[in-house]
Amino acid sequence: MAEANLLQSAFVYLSAAVVSVPIAKRLGLGSVLGYLIAGALIGPFVLGLVGNSEAVMHTAEFGVVIMLFLIGLELQPSLLWRLRTSILGMGGLQVAFTSAFATGIGVMFGLSWQVALAVGLTLSLSSTAIVLQSLREKGIANTDAGRGAFSVLLFQDIAIIPMLALFPLLATFAPLEKGVAAGPLDALPGWMGGLAVLAAIGAIVFSGRLLLRPILRWVAASNLHEIFTACALMLVVGVALLMQFVGLSPALGAFVAGVVLADSEYRHEIETDIEPFRGLLLGLFFISVGAGIDFGLLAAQPFTILGLVALLIAVKAVVMLGVAKLFRQRSGDGALIGLGLAQGGEFAFVLFAFAQNVGVIPGTVTAPLIVVVALSMALTPLLLMAGQALMIRADTKIGTVRAPEIEAGTYDVIIAGYGRFGQIVGRVLSANGYKVSVLEHDADQVELLRGFGRKVNYGDATRLDLLRIAGAGEAQLLVVAIDDADKSLELVETARKAFPNLKIVARAFDRRHAYELMTRRVDGFERETFAAGVRLAVKSMRLLGKGAYKADRAGKLFTRYDERVLEEMFSHWADKDDAGYQRLVRDRTALEEQLIARDSASLAGRSDDDQWGEISQYREAFERDQAQMSPRD
Amino acid sequence: MSKSIIIITAHPAYHRSRANRALRFAAEGSPHVTLHDLYEEYPDFMIDIVAEKSRLETHDHIVLLHPFYWYSAPALIKEWLDLVLEYGWAYGESGTALNGKTWTQAITAGAPEDTYMPKGRNRFSIEELLRPFEATAHLCGCLWQPPFILNSSREASPAALLQAGHDFRTMLEVLARG
Numbered sequence A: 001m002a003e004a005n006l007l008q009s010a011f012v013y014l015s016a017a018v019v020s021v022p023i024a025k026r027l028g029l030g031s032v033l034g035y036l037i038a039g040a041l042i043g044p045f046v047l048g049l050v051g052n053s054e055a056v057m058h059t060a061e062f063g064v065v066i067m068l069f070l071i072g073l074e075l076q077p078s079l080l081w082r083l084r085t086s087i088l089g090m091g092g093l094q095v096a097f098t099s100a101f102a103t104g105i106g107v108m109f110g111l112s113w114q115v116a117l118a119v120g121l122t123l124s125l126s127s128t129a130i131v132l133q134s135l136r137e138k139g140i141a142n143t144d145a146g147r148g149a150f151s152v153l154l155f156q157d158i159a160i161i162p163m164l165a166l167f168p169l170l171a172t173f174a175p176l177e178k179g180v181a182a183g184p185l186d187a188l189p190g191w192m193g194g195l196a197v198l199a200a201i202g203a204i205v206f207s208g209r210l211l212l213r214p215i216l217r218w219v220a221a222s223n224l225h226e227i228f229t230a231c232a233l234m235l236v237v238g239v240a241l242l243m244q245f246v247g248l249s250p251a252l253g254a255f256v257a258g259v260v261l262a263d264s265e266y267r268h269e270i271e272t273d274i275e276p277f278r279g280l281l282l283g284l285f286f287i288s289v290g291a292g293i294d295f296g297l298l299a300a301q302p303f304t305i306l307g308l309v310a311l312l313i314a315v316k317a318v319v320m321l322g323v324a325k326l327f328r329q330r331s332g333d334g335a336l337i338g339l340g341l342a343q344g345g346e347f348a349f350v351l352f353a354f355a356q357n358v359g360v361i362p363g364t365v366t367a368p369l370i371v372v373v374a375l376s377m378a379l380t381p382l383l384l385m386a387g388q389a390l391m392i393r394a395d396t397k398i399g400t401v402r403a404p405e406i407e408a409g410t411y412d413v414i415i416a417g418y419g420r421f422g423q424i425v426g427r428v429l430s431a432n433g434y435k436v437s438v439l440e441h442d443a444d445q446v447e448l449l450r451g452f453g454r455k456v457n458y459g460d461a462t463r464l465d466l467l468r469i470a471g472a473g474e475a476q477l478l479v480v481a482i483d484d485a486d487k488s489l490e491l492v493e494t495a496r497k498a499f500p501n502l503k504i505v506a507r508a509f510d511r512r513h514a515y516e517l518m519t520r521r522v523d524g525f526e527r528e529t530f531a532a533g534v535r536l537a538v539k540s541m542r543l544l545g546k547g548a549y550k551a552d553r554a555g556k557l558f559t560r561y562d563e564r565v566l567e568e569m570f571s572h573w574a575d576k577d578d579a580g581y582q583r584l585v586r587d588r589t590a591l592e593e594q595l596i597a598r599d600s601a602s603l604a605g606r607s608d609d610d611q612w613g614e615i616s617q618y619r620e621a622f623e624r625d626q627a628q629m630s631p632r633d
Numbered sequence B: 001m002s003k004s005i006i007i008i009t010a011h012p013a014y015h016r017s018r019a020n021r022a023l024r025f026a027a028e029g030s031p032h033v034t035l036h037d038l039y040e041e042y043p044d045f046m047i048d049i050v051a052e053k054s055r056l057e058t059h060d061h062i063v064l065l066h067p068f069y070w071y072s073a074p075a076l077i078k079e080w081l082d083l084v085l086e087y088g089w090a091y092g093e094s095g096t097a098l099n100g101k102t103w104t105q106a107i108t109a110g111a112p113e114d115t116y117m118p119k120g121r122n123r124f125s126i127e128e129l130l131r132p133f134e135a136t137a138h139l140c141g142c143l144w145q146p147p148f149i150l151n152s153s154r155e156a157s158p159a160a161l162l163q164a165g166h167d168f169r170t171m172l173e174v175l176a177r178g
Helices: A003-026 A031-042 A054-073 A077-082 A084-108 A113-124 A128-138 A144-170 A190-221 A225-246 A250-261 A267-291 A295-300 A302-326 A331-340 A346-357 A363-396 A420-431 A443-451 A464-469 A485-498 A511-519 A530-543 A548-574 A578-604 A612-629 B018-028 B049-057 B075-084 B131-139 B158-177
Strands: A413-416 A436-440 A477-480 A503-508 A524-527 B005-009 B033-037 B061-067 B102-108 B148-150
Touching (some): A031 A267, A031 A363, A054 A267, A084 A113, A113 A302, A113 A363, A128 A363, A190 A225, A190 A250, A225 A250, A302 A331, A302 A363, A331 A363, A413 A420, A436 A443, A464 A485, A511 A548, A524 A530, A530 A548, B005 B018, B005 B158, B018 B061, B018 B102, B018 B158, B049 B075
Parallel strands (some): A413 A436, A413 A477, A503 A524
8 A cells, every 4th residue: 555545544544433433422322333334434335435444454453452452451360260160151152052053054054064163163253342342331341241241252262263273174175375364383283383372372471470571660761651652562562473473363362461461560551551552443443344344245135144144143142141041140131241242253354264265164155254244243332232221121120030139127227339438337337236238239249248247238229129128218328338430429319319318428439529429418428538548647747756646636637627628619619610619729738738837836835946955955964863863772 | 562653644745845755754764654645645535445444453653744734634634534434443332443552643834833822823722723633533542642743844944854853753763662
């Protein structure tokens, strides 16, 4: 591609994204669908602004690599270990069953069993890129359903490796020229290839621990921000290259590298540096998927293609739903995972090309299937919306597979959210004899606490029916201690409306959240880190030599003053008086210092003379005298 | 065997009180004395009643060292009296925990001695003003000792403070012997 052309197409891609993504987002369709539509529009079949997108697709696939690297970076090994049953179990069964069904259907359509098996295996994969991005956007990546979907996707990414190894064995016709996806190690016998794979993973783990950290430290010490970014990118590219060299999925390698660096001190820095690349390249990836949809083929045989899309989605969704049920996922979560993972994956494009090259699947079969996969990917955002709606419906129906477990009864206090914060509140109240009912929506946390012998109800506190069962009707007080700022506000509103006599106190995350809570007239709130920060300052002052009583008082004084200012600032904030707000923030610090100094001085009721010198002289004199006196005694 | 002394001391601005420091330094070196600073231990007034009781039980003599705020003591001393000297433990039926211990007030007062007289601006002598403490000691079955008084604490010369320190130390040694 000529250089002028590169700029031209960059402009086309970027403007397509800039126009369609915000529109899609505003319509509630999510950015992924926006990108896909943008791609279809500029693709060869609508506007024809960009030609064959294969080269772009190649670049864009790197976005998937970066995404998996970042996912790895956010994933502590402990979480991975906790997910082991769902990764191996749910993921394994999903791939096995889906492949089996798809193979059967292929044979019914008259394909030979080898071709049908290759097609089935390829179609069992789902789109990591689209699903994870959409889940993240919807804010359900860290729920049970999100983790379930992630586990399955992770297994699929791993499963690509044996698939690549298996395909050449299924060859029914003479391979084409040298395969694109085939690595240089393909000439080696199988066992040596396997050894190379193990060596590569080992190299990533070891160099991550021993080599990368010193390098990152060295680069970070140079204080050149862009070089650090370059270094992080180099790292991901290097891992991807190494993986390609041994014939593994670059995304998988990047994921491993991410996990290795998850507990390094540079994690956050790498994350923020690489994040923009991920977003843009993924966008590019989605656009090229959209542009790659062969509308010509679709127009030629619309019923076959659309029928196959429907069949693919139906089979995958049903199998996944069944597997999720088997693993006792809530039925709502199962619906979300099933519909969410019902599309074909981006690796299908790679595998189809590979299969064609090694002589497994003929081009006449892959061409329509590629369109089917691309269309199914384009439908994903809609399927996810349907899945989410089903999940919410299923969750609001009590008595589903994994119903909320709540002990009805009469309580004095209901605590919503029993994490780091709620537990402290709960323990203080229980220790003082109040009857406390606890609602926690994180199943893991509930299990953990029950393991410690604490009574915790399982359920989402923002749901009115569950609040009622938990005893909100009779309780005197609701403590909102959930760790999601928006949900906390939602809960305050719901509870205020439904139980007007219930007193509500809430955990505030920061100043802004405190204002929001004040707007909703909670009976009390406490900023979650404020008290601890003040206490640590008091401890610091004691270590710096201030007397305990004075340090304690200074901390209390600061607290009182800050809370008073918060009220004042709230009135400016509520009136949207930005100038007044800023002025107040500016004046605050100076006033604080004055106030504390004044209190310090008045505490003694006299001037702040330093008489330490005199006193320590006195002490020496006294001890000298005593020493002389004692022999006489 | 020598007797042990607990000095309960309280001064909210101890770092600025020369007199209190002079007396405290004098007491610190004595092997018979346990110094217990209430404002350092309970800056938030959350007195640990159980710990305070056992502290008193394990000592033979009680000394309260404090400035003579408003003819009495800093607020934390009053809080301490209110919480620690419980009915049934310090006084009342079976309240014998402090029986036989001595009780001494060690007072630092800003004004000179001659103001604590019927004609002076403080109207009463320090001994008279200390009556509530004397009555408290009496009710708890303690032997009331004449108070140790450091007058004119603000104007006192270093030499005077030094002398007061020696006097205080001597008083403590006498207590420890008896």
